[in-house]
Amino acid sequence: MATHVCPIWVGYFLASRLRKLLQNPTRIIGPFVRPNMTVLDFGCAMGFFSLPMAEAVGPGGKVVCVDRQPEMLDVLKRRAARAGLLDRIQCHVCPKDSIDLKEYDGALDFALAFTVLHEVSHPDRILSDLGRLVRSDAPLLLAEPAGHVTPQEVEHMVALAREHGFVMTRALLIRSAHAALLTRAATQEATISEEDAGVRSGTAAKASDEHNRESRGRR
Numbered sequence: 001m002a003t004h005v006c007p008i009w010v011g012y013f014l015a016s017r018l019r020k021l022l023q024n025p026t027r028i029i030g031p032f033v034r035p036n037m038t039v040l041d042f043g044c045a046m047g048f049f050s051l052p053m054a055e056a057v058g059p060g061g062k063v064v065c066v067d068r069q070p071e072m073l074d075v076l077k078r079r080a081a082r083a084g085l086l087d088r089i090q091c092h093v094c095p096k097d098s099i100d101l102k103e104y105d106g107a108l109d110f111a112l113a114f115t116v117l118h119e120v121s122h123p124d125r126i127l128s129d130l131g132r133l134v135r136s137d138a139p140l141l142l143a144e145p146a147g148h149v150t151p152q153e154v155e156h157m158v159a160l161a162r163e164h165g166f167v168m169t170r171a172l173l174i175r176s177a178h179a180a181l182l183t184r185a186a187t188q189e190a191t192i193s194e195e196d197a198g199v200r201s202g203t204a205a206k207a208s209d210e211h212n213r214e215s216r217g218r219r
């Protein structure tokens with residue numbers, strides 16, 4: 001059972017420009033987020049992904065930002081206000097083991113859970129909520145930090161997600177992460193090109209391991 005929650009000081013580091021050199025948020029969410037969409041950033045912290053998502057949905061869209069630590073959301077709101085994006089952001093402090101947000105049942109066009117599930121004590125409950133919240137054919141991008149979370153743990157999360165109606169459609173190659181694209185519909189066609197996001201089929205852990213090995217080799 002997970003007990004560790006990301007400290008606030010790490011939240012500042014995660015939202016820093018430096019991280020963009022490793023994980024470019026606009027490029028990562030780009031293939032999935034379009035104007036006028038309603039999207040979710042679960043475990044958003046200070047909005048490293050939420051702000052680029054708000055840019056991508058445009059003035060007609062909405063980003064629902066969920067975190068269990070209100071301090072993270074306070075900083076996110078300040079950053080969004082500075083960027084002129086506050087009107088497209090809705091912040092929600094959730095309880096420890098639930099996303100809640102019933103008013104969005106079946107309404108989300110995309111959901112992101114980036115390096116958060118390993119901090120959740122009952123990921124099955126969160127995956128059940130996610131299964132309820134996303135539209136039937138909408139993608140869920142699940143990513144966990146490589147090195148910190150083992151490939152086996154990620155495979156376990158994907159297996160848990162399967163119990164809540166998700167199927168993995170692609171492993172995504174994101175530096176320093178094990179990432180998988182899931183959908184509740186088995187027939188989800190590929191929406192991104194290999195060039196866009198470096199997509200390979202196979203398990204999330206296998207593909208990201210290969211990718212991270214290749215990246216290290218290049219350095």
Ligand SMILES: C[S@@+](CC[C@H](N)C(=O)[O-])C[C@H]1O[C@@H](n2cnc3c(N)ncnc32)[C@H](O)[C@@H]1O
Nearest residue numbers: 006014043044045048067068069096114116119
């Ligand atoms: C490691 S940070 C990742 C933040 C962000 N997704 C990113 O990649 O920059 C994890 C975040 O998830 C939040 N979190 C942890 N457990 C949570 C839960 N059960 N419900 C909602 N948020 C949670 C933490 O407060 C923290 O802000």
